[in-house]
Amino acid sequence: MRLEAVQFRRKAAEALDNERLQRALEKFPSRFVDTRAAALAELGNTEQLRDAAADIRARTLRDLDAWLRRFERAAAARGATVHWAEDADEANRIVTEIARAHGVRKAVKSKSMVTEECGLNEYLERQGLEVIETDLGEYILQLAHEPPSHIVAPVVHKSKEEIAELFEEKHRKPRKDDIAELCREAREELRPHFLGADMGISGANFLIAETGSVLIVTNEGNGRLVTTLPRVHVAVSGIEKVVPTLEDATTLLRLLPRSATGQAITNYVSLLTGTRGAGESEGPEHCHIVLVDAGRSRMLGTELEPMLRCIRCGACMNHCPVYQNIGGHAYGWVYPGPMGAVLTPALAGIEQALDLPNASTFCGACSEVCPVKIPLPDLMRHWRERQTEQRLRPRRERLLLRLWAWTALRPRLYAVVARAVARLLHGLGGSDGLVHRLPGASGWTRGRDLPAPPGLTFHALYRKRRGA
Amino acid sequence: MNSRERILARIGQALGRPGDPAPAGIEGHLQSHPRGPRPVLEGDAIARFRERAARMASDVAQANAMTDVPGVIARYLEQQRLPLRAVCWPALTRLDWRAAGIQTEARAARADDLVGITGVFAAIAETGTLMLLSGPDTPATVSLLPETHVAVVEVSRVVATMEDAWDRLRAERGAPPRAVNFVSGPSRTADIEQTVTLGAHGPYRVLIVLVGGA
Ligand code: SF4
Numbered sequence: 001m002r003l004e005a006v007q008f009r010r011k012a013a014e015a016l017d018n019e020r021l022q023r024a025l026e027k028f029p030s031r032f033v034d035t036r037a038a039a040l041a042e043l044g045n046t047e048q049l050r051d052a053a054a055d056i057r058a059r060t061l062r063d064l065d066a067w068l069r070r071f072e073r074a075a076a077a078r079g080a081t082v083h084w085a086e087d088a089d090e091a092n093r094i095v096t097e098i099a100r101a102h103g104v105r106k107a108v109k110s111k112s113m114v115t116e117e118c119g120l121n122e123y124l125e126r127q128g129l130e131v132i133e134t135d136l137g138e139y140i141l142q143l144a145h146e147p148p149s150h151i152v153a154p155v156v157h158k159s160k161e162e163i164a165e166l167f168e169e170k171h172r173k174p175r176k177d178d179i180a181e182l183c184r185e186a187r188e189e190l191r192p193h194f195l196g197a198d199m200g201i202s203g204a205n206f207l208i209a210e211t212g213s214v215l216i217v218t219n220e221g222n223g224r225l226v227t228t229l230p231r232v233h234v235a236v237s238g239i240e241k242v243v244p245t246l247e248d249a250t251t252l253l254r255l256l257p258r259s260a261t262g263q264a265i266t267n268y269v270s271l272l273t274g275t276r277g278a279g280e281s282e283g284p285e286h287c288h289i290v291l292v293d294a295g296r297s298r299m300l301g302t303e304l305e306p307m308l309r310c311i312r313c314g315a316c317m318n319h320c321p322v323y324q325n326i327g328g329h330a331y332g333w334v335y336p337g338p339m340g341a342v343l344t345p346a347l348a349g350i351e352q353a354l355d356l357p358n359a360s361t362f363c364g365a366c367s368e369v370c371p372v373k374i375p376l377p378d379l380m381r382h383w384r385e386r387q388t389e390q391r392l393r394p395r396r397e398r399l400l401l402r403l404w405a406w407t408a409l410r411p412r413l414y415a416v417v418a419r420a421v422a423r424l425l426h427g428l429g430g431s432d433g434l435v436h437r438l439p440g441a442s443g444w445t446r447g448r449d450l451p452a453p454p455g456l457t458f459h460a461l462y463r464k465r466r467g468a
Numbered sequence: 469m470n471s472r473e474r475i476l477a478r479i480g481q482a483l484g485r486p487g488d489p490a491p492a493g494i495e496g497h498l499q500s501h502p503r504g505p506r507p508v509l510e511g512d513a514i515a516r517f518r519e520r521a522a523r524m525a526s527d528v529a530q531a532n533a534m535t536d537v538p539g540v541i542a543r544y545l546e547q548q549r550l551p552l553r554a555v556c557w558p559a560l561t562r563l564d565w566r567a568a569g570i571q572t573e574a575r576a577a578r579a580d581d582l583v584g585i586t587g588v589f590a591a592i593a594e595t596g597t598l599m600l601l602s603g604p605d606t607p608a609t610v611s612l613l614p615e616t617h618v619a620v621v622e623v624s625r626v627v628a629t630m631e632d633a634w635d636r637l638r639a640e641r642g643a644p645p646r647a648v649n650f651v652s653g654p655s656r657t658a659d660i661e662q663t664v665t666l667g668a669h670g671p672y673r674v675l676i677v678l679v680g681g682a
Binding site for chain 2: 024027031032042043044045048049052053056062063064065066067068069070078084085086090134135136137140153154155156158159160163179180182183184187190191194195209210211213219220221222224225227228229239244245246247248250251253254261264265266267268269270271272273274275276277278279280281282283291293297298300301302
């Protein structure tokens with residue numbers, strides 16, 4: 001996927017002015033927030049589960065190399081071939097080579113965020129392969145030539161009318177206005193592709209070291225079709241997706257769908273191990289698993305390591321007041337919302353995503369809902385610090401901060417300046433006690449008022465109280 | 469060095485123990501595969517299974533014994549105005565389908581099959597979920613390609629949680645087969661305007677026939 005995170009400000013402003021998008025985003029609280037809360041409340045031991053889930057992910061990361069080796073050994077024992085890719089480019093080349101080796105012309109694909117990172121579809125198409133996305137949301141985006149705007153609900157930004165128009169144009173069939181009919185039409189369009197494809201490409205929600213299996217969760221059943229019908233199955237996964245045992249995966253599965261869509265379980269959970277067994281008349285004859293690093297190993301052993309616990313549930317964006325107002329496209333890459341604000345600079349480079357860690361109110365809702373307790377605000381702060389250290393913040397901001405630091409180190413001078421500023425702001429406040437326009441920092445007051453301070457500094461108040 | 473070695477070396481370096489491929493504790497964790505916290509499930513497992521399966525939009529019917537199963541399924545198909553013709557697991561050929569008026573073919577499913585009849589390896593009360601194992605006599609496509617999936621569940625196969633199902637799998641099969649599929653109701657999508665629509669790429673309806681224990 002093209003990286004356009006540097007255009008965050010422009011895209012966010014456009015999103016705020018986009019009426020269709022705003023209408024789609026209005027549904028977030030009821031569709032994602034309330035359903036998640038209800039699904040977790042039913043468990044009765046959510047906090048205990050979140051601790052256990054965070055612990056499983058953290059412990060596995062502490063021995064990641066060993067678990068990956070163990071996974072590779074178990075997968076190979078069942079006839080799967082494990083490949084390792086340093087970066088997106090290598091992952092794309094590996095999948096192309098697999099396709100060539102097996103004489104593949106058409107591939108069907110179930111949803112996979114890491115292949116979005118790699119731009120796998122475009123790459124394969126350039127090599128002359130036909131690639132069909134089969135998750136309904138991803139299929140719609142492929143028809144519309146658009147990137148996903150959410151990691152779980154990729155077309156959350158589109159209305160059914162837009163989708164009806166798109167289907168009418170691309171399928172050349174009479175326009176349907178009913179959602180169920182649109183789904184049926186997509187099913188009928190996609191069935192022949194499933195049946196005629198030589199290769200199925202899937203992601204992996206988890207890799208199980210114990211059994212060498214790829215575990216995928218889907219609701220539509222496309223993940224099952226993609227991994228059952230074609231004669232070649234390729235699973236592409238980030239290296240951080242490995243978990244030790246089936247029990248560990250089960251603990252995570254109690255939280256993943258509940259956090260994502262408020263479901264107690266997804267319709268399908270498939271544990272796929274190796275190739276077609278003896279005597280079987282179906283299932284892939286060849287199974288390849290591509291483990292992609294693409295920046296992940298560099299996060300290990302750093303402050304960013306907790307981000308690798310992420311299980312891609314989307315709860316952090318669903319609960320983020322910034323995401324809820326601008327949607328996913330403004331973030332300019334595969335991963336939007338708080339998790340994207342941390343991941344995009346880590347995987348794509350700090351200078352590629354300067355605005356993302358700053359596009360936050362620091363309300364902390366994201367880390368409150370994260371099933372694996374990733375301290376997302378702390379990690380965004382980490383990026384803000386790196387930006388300042390590497391002089392990537394605007395000159396004016398850096399100058400002001402330096403000036404503030406210089407003054408703060410001189411208590412007497414600081415007291416004088418603080419007194420002057422407090423008085424000035426007090427004076428600027430109208431009769432309602434609000435500052436409507438702040439000269440020199442009008443950005444702060446363009447959309448909201450600043451409550452004017454009462455005129456005394458903290459130091460002065462403290463002295464007065466102690467004296468009294 | 470190839471990519472594999474480079475990636476593994478970088479991870480070892482980052483974790484502060486380069487060149488130590490097998491830290492202690494790994495094999496122990498695999499051997500003991502400890503369970504995480506499980507929800508408290510009150511009441512009878514079979515009643516819970518029924519209730520949760522219905523909540524996932526599966527239809528649930530009851531048969532007293534295996535011999536009654538074809539009749540129960542025939543009645544359901546008639547009610548739903550579906551043909552009395554089905555593809556079924558070779559593992560289920562011992563049932564007398566013909567007596568109930570159902571024409572069955574025992575094989576993997578094809579695109580034009582309308583009804584698929586399977587058994588299950590286990591059924592999970594916690595979430596109302598079916599657990600199916602692939603195999604020569606239990607092809608996975610039968611629960612996937614037809615618009616209607618009928619699953620025959622003997623009550624002795626109902627377990628409380630997924631952890632219990634894994635234990636049964638280890639005890640009875642050792643390792644998982646090529647595909648273990650957990651199925652919770654008909655396929656669905658909520659991609660368009662977050663409106664749940666049943667019947668995406670898999671079945672539109674799922675009938676679970678519980679056998680015994682009524
Ligand atoms: S950071 Fe946490 S909440 Fe966000 S997608 Fe990842 S696991 Fe879910």
